Amino acid sequence: MLQIALAVILWRRGIHRQFPVFFAYLVFEAVEQLTLYGLDVFPSVSTEAWWIACSVSLVLEGFLRLGVMGELFFHLLHSRPAIAKVGGRLITWAGAVLVLLATLAAAYAPIGNLAIASRAYILQQTLYMIECGLLLFLFLFTASFRLTWDRASLGIGLGRGISSSVHLATWAVMANGALAHRYYLLDFLNMATYQFCVLLWFYYLLIPQKIATTSAVPLPENNLDIWNRELERLLQQP
């Protein structure tokens, strides 16, 4: 419900035009959860049918989450052409390495009695491993170049970062058969984390940033004449 409320407010304020993929993700996630809940309580839907629906929705959700990553990357680099190319190459390589690692981790995960459920857990682990790795890369890349995030992008990135790392841990536990019979605790942790992230998005996307300074940044003492002479001398060198 929080997500639907957030999506409605984003729509009304026109923020959805800035982050169309994130907006689509919010709407999809809300619809997905309601649909899966409806299928779960509907008696004529078999367990296997539910898991098939769940797996299909997970794949679609995974694509949308990767789209959100792309959107964050675009917001970060579209005004910085100097590093857009190298950034694009690096994130492509990082993505390829992460896909490889996630595939290896999936290959080692056991298949339980209900194979389709195990595969869904492994799928979740794989998707969150890729997303969490890409987000980590994005934050490290930004920090290494001392780039500044805009408030909304930082909020979305932080929310997805918290959500993907917690979900990666919980789905890895489930996919590898640990903590059997206590999955409901992990479900609660996942839900609580996600609701916290939605509240974080409310804060970052809807509460305006305080403008600390409106004047120019103060600059140090200098001597322009000496500087100019120095530059001219250097430029005249063969």
Next chain:
Amino acid sequence: MNLAIFIVIVAALALGVILRLAVSQSLQAKGTTDLAVAIRPIDTEAFRNLINPAEDEYLRRRLPPPQFRAVRRARLRAMAVYVQAAGANAAVLVRVGEAALASADPRFAAAAQQLVNDALLLRRNTTVALVRIYLALALPNSGFAAVRVVDRYEHLSGVAMLLGRLQNPAAAIRLSALR
């Protein structure tokens, strides 16, 4: 089970790094005053001498190989210090430029944008140059050229000065040591 524990640890580390970087990003956005104080002047001429291939060639001809390798390593270490300082200055200038972009004064926009782009290019080049310096430290007989870093640094100095002139006609950023 072992894999699950490993992934949980990695996820916890990733969460810690993301949270730390996000917090430092928020603090960075707030503290944009006194940025230019962090800039360390660099003697570009001394750096240019240090990376001059002719000087390396001269030393190679005059010194016996073991002594040449020792001198070359010392020169490379000094070069690394210069490049690190240039990279640190570029990082500060990225923030100075982005702060100027956020000031919403259209007069500064073009100069600030150019400063950010040039500082980012320099930062990228210093990273590549450092990798090459450390490779050359391992193989001191190999050739090495960091001339592009110097050229970029000089260009960046000009852009920083332009932005400084726009913001405060009486003062501007100085990136190179006075001579």
